[in-house]
Amino acid sequence: MTTIRDKLETILARLAGRAADERVFLRVYDDGARIAADAADARRRAGLSLGPLDGAIVSIKDLFDVAGETTLAGSIALRDAPPADRDATVVRRLRQAGAVIIGRTNMVEFAFSGIGLNPHYGTPGNAADPSRIPGGSSSGAGVSVAEGTSEIAIGTDTGGSVRIPAALNGVVGFKPTAHRVPLEGAVPLSPSLDSVGPLARSVQDCAFADAIMAGEEPRVVKPFPLAGLRIGVPRGRLFAQTEPMVDEAFEASLTLLSRAGARIVDHDIEDLLDAMADTTVTASIASIEAAEVHADWLETKAAELDPRVRWWIARSGTVPAPIYIRMLRRRRALIAAMDERLSPVDVLVLPATAISAPLIAPLEADDKLYNKLYNKMDWLILRNTMFGNQFDLTGISLPIPGTERPVGLMLVARHGHDRRLLEIAASVETMLVQEP
Template identity: 65%
Template sequence: MPSVRDRLESVLSRLDARAAEERVFTKLYHAPARAAADAADARRAAGLSLGPLDGVIVSIKDLFDVQGEPTLAGSAILREAAPAERDAPVVARLRRAGAVIVGKTNMSEFAFSGIGINPHHGTPGNAADPARVPGGSSSGAGVSVGEGTSEIAIGTDTGGSVRIPASLNGVVGFKPTTGRVPTEGAYPLSWSLDSIGPLARSVAECAAADAVMAGLEPQALDAMPVAGLRIGVPRGLLFTETEDVVAQGFEEALSRLSAAGARIVEHGIDDLLAAMNDATAAAPLVAIEAAAVHADMHEPHAARYDRNVLARIRRGAGVSAAAYLRLTETRRRLIAAMDRRLAPLDVLVLPATATTAPPIAALEADDEAFMRANLLMLRNTTWGNLFDLTGVSLPMPGLPRPAGLMLMKRNGHDRALLEVAAGMEPLLV
């Protein structure tokens, strides 16, 4: 079995060889990573282990605080920001668990896009096809796992920013219930919606990283048998405009689950989706809270923003405090209604993204095409954040380009969702 240091050197060699064109990572930690790898190897030689993340090569999204350096959040504006005084709690917990943090990964500016294009640091090419978008906002995270330059990547998910790049790069991505993992030390996009989750090659790796970041003791997953699972399919609004290849992959996945004994039923949620759409008609919740986060910055530095990000922030800036409070109260009631609606099911399933990854060139030069693609890319995932559900994207089998099967479960049922996903995982390879 190769040493941790050997695995790390293989990754660093690949990244250093393309340093002039590097777009997946924004920063590499050569010396600290080598020290952490050597320490993990020494523990292994002594028969010791800090747990399942000991010696695992991990990347972190470029919005997590690392002591002594500014947190850029994919922007150009924050290059002049004061350095972070301490590591974000999730970063500190990963270090204590023995993770080898290799670097920070690229992202959509301020985490405000499901596409992954970044005009400041360049756009990482998709792991399956570099000419296509990586998905956002945790763009580099998805590509790093997909291409093997990290074994686990840590991203954030406010409207799908873990599950979308997982879907488009053919890896597993887990979004926990909001509040399960502390967001302190992560540059915010929306205080109500932000969550922190892992991307990896397997559900078990995601579960281990989630436990560490949540401050829990990692435990082996008990994969839930597929036979007898009550699986709901919310056909309707979330299935319109679906690319043929994604629809075919989804139906193949359903066939495999049904053949394994799952009970699959149509389970409508369109009325609740419509009610949430009505509540956010003035502006999306994420835009309203992003406008507050950026209130002192987005106009004085407007020329330095990604123009598509700035447009979305401005949309939320004109919403009154009274309208915002009414929205949050309506959302609270709708979260409770969705919880009741999903109670009869073990899990709800649908495509994580309506399409596979579109070409980068088609979206970089055309703002209208970008906005259309971004809205569609976020559609199937964002409602999970608005209703504060937990979700995971698993790669669908046999597709010419990657797309994910998304499993959604009730608020707070994170561990149960991971157990369901672990049971389904072998059927989807």
């Protein structure tokens, strides 16, 4: 039987071989991972287990605290910040479950973009095609799982930052209901919208990781029958400008779901999306809250920040408090309205991103071109995922097999229906994998 230590050494050798140009990981815990792997192997030999993640090789996004280290959040501006005095709650729970923490993965600076670029540490190439973007902000997380340098990656999702890199790299990415998983010890982007979620090769591994991070007993997912499943398709703005390849893969998946006995209907949420757009017309909640989080160094360390990130955050720092408070109050009402609107269906289904991963080079080569393309690309990449955060829903992206480039099928469910969503996703995953 292959030991966990053997598996780990294969990965560490791979990372060492590309160390001069490493962009997926910002730090690798060679020694600590070896100790954890040896301990897991010893338990296995003794017939003991700490649970389903005992010996699993797990990477963590660069915004989670690790005791004794300065948490950089993909930036160089925080290099002189004091080291963390304890592990983030999710890191501690993963260690207690026997996970082998292999390293910190790269990310967009301060987690502020769905594209995945990082000028400080380099942009990790997409696992399916290194010339293309990895998706963000959990860029290294998506690549690490897809390329096999971690079995599970832990990211954060404020507007799609787990589901986007999962979709663009061809793995599973799960966004739980906000605050289901503790945020303690994670550098925030937007405390109102942030959630911590896993990326993995399977729904089951995501479910195990989610349960452990949420402080629950992990259990095997019981697939939810597809026959009679009530699926809503929110056609409208979330389907505009969809890339033909993405659209074809999505419609083919709908056909498979229909053949499996699911009841598929168009489910209109346009008025609620309109209302949320009106509520946040001044600025996004994420950018307003990010401006407060980073206020102490946004100006004093301006030269050290990615100008593309700084501009979007800085412009929202002038939003008056009454507008922000009113925005949060209206959002609460819209969350309740969306929950009621989704009650007739089990899930919404739509493409995770409107487009597949675009090329990196045009975005990195010319700031003017980047700015010209940014609004369109970042919007088409974030658009379908971000409403889930705005309305505090739970969502998951599943890879659709057989496409030229990775495409994600996203399932979205009501606030707090996380377990039910994972059960449905497990059945849909099986259907997609089994289809020739």
